[in-house]
Amino acid sequence: MAVLLEAPARNAGTGAISLRGVRKVYDSSAGAVEAIADWTLEIAPGEFLAVVGPSGCGKTTLLNAIAGFDPVTAGEIALDGTTIACAGYLAPPGADRVVVFQNGALFPWKSVVDNIAYGPIVQRRMSREQALRAAHALLERVGLADVARAFPLKLSSGVQRRVEMLRALINDPKALLLDEPFRALDAISKSAMHEELLRLYESTKKTIFFITHDLDEAILLADRVVVSATRPARVKRVLHIDLPRPRSPLMTASREFLDLRAQLTGVVHEEAEKALRRGERELA
Amino acid sequence: MRLEGVLTAVRVSAARGTGLRTKRVGSVRVLRGVAGIVGFLGLWELGVLAHVPILAQIPAPLEVARAQWQLLHQARYYVDWLVSLERVSAGFLIAAVVGVPLGLLMGWRAKFRYLTFPVFEILRPIPPLAWVPLSIVFWPTTESSIVFVIVLGAFFTVVLNTLAGVRAIDQRYIRAAISLGATPPTVFRRIILPGALPSIFTGLTVGMGITWSVLIAAEIIAGKSGLGYMTWEAYVAGAFPIIVAGMFSIGVAGYASSAVVRLVARYAMPWTKPF
Numbered sequence: 001m002a003v004l005l006e007a008p009a010r011n012a013g014t015g016a017i018s019l020r021g022v023r024k025v026y027d028s029s030a031g032a033v034e035a036i037a038d039w040t041l042e043i044a045p046g047e048f049l050a051v052v053g054p055s056g057c058g059k060t061t062l063l064n065a066i067a068g069f070d071p072v073t074a075g076e077i078a079l080d081g082t083t084i085a086c087a088g089y090l091a092p093p094g095a096d097r098v099v100v101f102q103n104g105a106l107f108p109w110k111s112v113v114d115n116i117a118y119g120p121i122v123q124r125r126m127s128r129e130q131a132l133r134a135a136h137a138l139l140e141r142v143g144l145a146d147v148a149r150a151f152p153l154k155l156s157s158g159v160q161r162r163v164e165m166l167r168a169l170i171n172d173p174k175a176l177l178l179d180e181p182f183r184a185l186d187a188i189s190k191s192a193m194h195e196e197l198l199r200l201y202e203s204t205k206k207t208i209f210f211i212t213h214d215l216d217e218a219i220l221l222a223d224r225v226v227v228s229a230t231r232p233a234r235v236k237r238v239l240h241i242d243l244p245r246p247r248s249p250l251m252t253a254s255r256e257f258l259d260l261r262a263q264l265t266g267v268v269h270e271e272a273e274k275a276l277r278r279g280e281r282e283l284a
Numbered sequence: 285m286r287l288e289g290v291l292t293a294v295r296v297s298a299a300r301g302t303g304l305r306t307k308r309v310g311s312v313r314v315l316r317g318v319a320g321i322v323g324f325l326g327l328w329e330l331g332v333l334a335h336v337p338i339l340a341q342i343p344a345p346l347e348v349a350r351a352q353w354q355l356l357h358q359a360r361y362y363v364d365w366l367v368s369l370e371r372v373s374a375g376f377l378i379a380a381v382v383g384v385p386l387g388l389l390m391g392w393r394a395k396f397r398y399l400t401f402p403v404f405e406i407l408r409p410i411p412p413l414a415w416v417p418l419s420i421v422f423w424p425t426t427e428s429s430i431v432f433v434i435v436l437g438a439f440f441t442v443v444l445n446t447l448a449g450v451r452a453i454d455q456r457y458i459r460a461a462i463s464l465g466a467t468p469p470t471v472f473r474r475i476i477l478p479g480a481l482p483s484i485f486t487g488l489t490v491g492m493g494i495t496w497s498v499l500i501a502a503e504i505i506a507g508k509s510g511l512g513y514m515t516w517e518a519y520v521a522g523a524f525p526i527i528v529a530g531m532f533s534i535g536v537a538g539y540a541s542s543a544v545v546r547l548v549a550r551y552a553m554p555w556t557k558p559f
């Protein structure tokens with residue numbers, strides 16, 4: 001399994017995401033919920049950014065705004081200098097920033113290869129035959145040719161997740177938005193997925209916005225880890241991860257890794273405690 | 285990665301293994317089914333022979349078989365079959381062709397749903413047979429009024445199941461499709477429609493069952509032919525074995541038409557387990 005993705009990648013230098021003073025308030029019948037208070041962050045082209053934070057702090061909300069699913073209340077989001085979201089405007093979702101969902105969203109009614117070919121076909125970027133050929137080629141490259149004709153629900157969740165990443169990558173997006181993609185996996189498949197995602201990332205250098213609860217995962221994969229404050233979300237701390245690339249899951253035992261891990265745990269712990277205390281107050 | 289590859293290989297071969305096993309298990313299952321039917325007929329015959337109170341009034345299986353054999357030699361019997369099948373097919377197809385698109389539209393467009401749903405909820409509780417007098421007056425021929433009542437029988441179930449199927453589609457699939465660049469018409473055709481199919485086929489299967497019960501009643505009330513009319517005629521003539529043979533024919537017809545729906549379902553939804 002040498003090079004995973006030799007498909008012509010977009011020119012390097014695209015996929016910059018700017019988040020400037022992003023704020024989001026949900027107005028529901030139960031009252032207003034401030035999900036994001038003030039989020040400002042520049043994500044460089046080709047950067048792997050991980051976001052960690054307490055459950056319910058507003059991470060998915062932020063991703064939905066970048067993806068174009070949900071409008072922001074204030075602030076601005078730009079992709080390569082073009083505004084894609086601000087108060088009163090929301091660019092429609094598109095294949096330039098494909099989402100891989102928290103619980104997986106492969107279409108159960110399409111075979112693996114049809115799932116992967118879906119994007120290029122509906123965008124009319126390729127003919128059906130071309131798209132299927134490209135999808136088969138991708139599967140071949142990652143050693144999944146056997147399951148091309150299988151239906152997703154017949155496969156393990158690890159394989160499903162790998163297929164879902166291919167379905168995103170075949171569109172040659174500027175950025176990949178991943179919302180806790182490995183949450184439901186056991187430790188062994190998770191480690192295999194890390195290795196595969198690292199390889200995909202290091203060979204394509206797509207910008208990656210990666211939400212997770214798993215601190216080890218965040219450090220192992222990312223260039224920077226952002227800790228979000230508990231709801232309403234804002235950037236609490238940014239941690240630079242200088243571990244060399246290419247990375248491997250073996251690095252989790254290294255001195256540097258453990259130092260980073262200790263730092264990150266300290267910051268996250270503070271927020272987790274706050275979230276817990278607030279939870280107690282809300283319940284009282 | 286290599287480990288994952290091995291796991292996949294194991295999984296694939298395991299899947300192949302179960303494929304073989306299902307076939308063997310399948311034939312055992314068929315044998316069990318046949319044994320069940322034979323046992324049922326045996327108990328029935330014994331019950332009649334032993335003069336068990338209520339059973340004794342009912343013709344025994346052998347008598348019924350003789351009546352059925354007689355029927356098989358009458359052209360009229362085949363005509364009754366054809367007439368009933370025609371009525372059911374016409375009614376069922378009309379219900380499906382009108383009901384499925386209507387249900388899809390109601391599920392997809394909230395405004396249309398708000399407009400139409402209340403009308404539905406008022407009309408739905410009316411039993412199809414309560415429409416018989418009105419439809420005899422309303423429709424020019426008895427034939428069209430029978431088909432109309434059959435349509436009504438299947439229609440509401442088909443529409444409501446389709447609607448529920450659309451409403452139950454996970455938002456994730458729609459968002460994933462849009463994120464991959466799909467336009468609304470594409471989302472409708474490639475996500476809403478296949479996503480609702482399992483529920484649509486549940487509606488069609490249940491609807492097919494209702495169709496037969498409505499048909500038989502309608503034929504008894506208004507028909508001059510068909511399996512239901514034949515059974516009723518046998519009752520009027522006091523030919524009890526023929527009554528049971530008629531019932532048996534209706535059972536076979538109902539079973540066969542459900543099997544057709546299931547077959548179409550399996551063909552249309554290869555990703556689901558056959559039910």
Ligand SMILES: Nc1ncnc2c1ncn2[C@@H]1O[C@H](COP(=O)(O)OP(=O)(O)OP(=O)(O)O)[C@@H](O)[C@H]1O
Nearest residue numbers: 026028033035054055056057058059060061062231
């Ligand atoms: N559509 C909505 N309407 C109202 N409130 C919402 C809506 N979606 C999310 N929220 C609220 O906004 C807050 C942030 O939710 P969000 O899903 O972004 O959290 P999260 O950080 O992704 O959590 P998790 O880690 O559990 O996935 C939560 O309190 C949630 O209840």
Ligand SMILES: [Mg+2]
Nearest residue numbers: 059060102179
């Ligand atoms: Mg979330």
